[in-house]
Amino acid sequence: MTGLLGKAPLTSDVALFIEIAVIVTLFVARFGLARKRRIRAHGVTAMIATALHTVTVLLVMIPSLLRSQNLLFNNFSSPAIILTWIHAPLGLLALIIGLYLVAEWRFRPPGATCYKRARLMRPLWLLWVLSVVLGLLIYLAIAIYS
Numbered sequence: 001m002t003g004l005l006g007k008a009p010l011t012s013d014v015a016l017f018i019e020i021a022v023i024v025t026l027f028v029a030r031f032g033l034a035r036k037r038r039i040r041a042h043g044v045t046a047m048i049a050t051a052l053h054t055v056t057v058l059l060v061m062i063p064s065l066l067r068s069q070n071l072l073f074n075n076f077s078s079p080a081i082i083l084t085w086i087h088a089p090l091g092l093l094a095l096i097i098g099l100y101l102v103a104e105w106r107f108r109p110p111g112a113t114c115y116k117r118a119r120l121m122r123p124l125w126l127l128w129v130l131s132v133v134l135g136l137l138i139y140l141a142i143a144i145y146s
């Protein structure tokens with residue numbers, strides 16, 4: 001079954017919508033909550049974004065990457081493949097750092113470690129937004145060029 005633009009499978013559309021929800025959640029976590037020092041709510045929101053991202057990576061992105069192995073190593077002139085080579089490591093790094101922060105926190109009252117980690121959160125946030133934007137571009141590149 002194909003998705004909205006008729007080129008990608010329906011699972012890619014679902015992943016796209018989930019990743020847009022992840023970005024909206026991360027915007028709320030940063031500008032709505034961290035800035036207002038609502039740290040617990042910020043942590044919970046970041047945890048939800050991390051959980052959604054993990055599910056999408058495991059159920060859609062990794063299977064799709066495995067299915068496209070041949071193209072990935074043989075088609076370096078394709079915009080979608082070039083973007084995938086940038087998007088996949090960035091998305092994986094965002095996932096690992098996000099999981100680390102959430103696992104380290106474990107719903108405890110925010111303390112010194114949490115505030116120390118805030119320095120890592122700003123680059124993580126940028127990395128995450130960048131990787132989702134690249135994912136969106138891959139989707140569009142497939143729709144336009146395939």
Ligand code: HEM
Nearest residue numbers: 030034039043046098101102105110114115118121122125
């Ligand atoms: C998992 C993904 C997470 C992301 C992407 C994220 C993102 C951010 C960002 C962008 C900031 C603002 C930093 C700045 O402007 O200097 C921030 C601040 C902060 N975050 Fe997170 N965060 C995450 C998880 C967490 C968790 C699990 C906690 C634990 C409670 C936490 C606690 C804090 C604290 C204490 C601050 C500092 C707020 C302040 O300066 O008053 N964050 N976070």
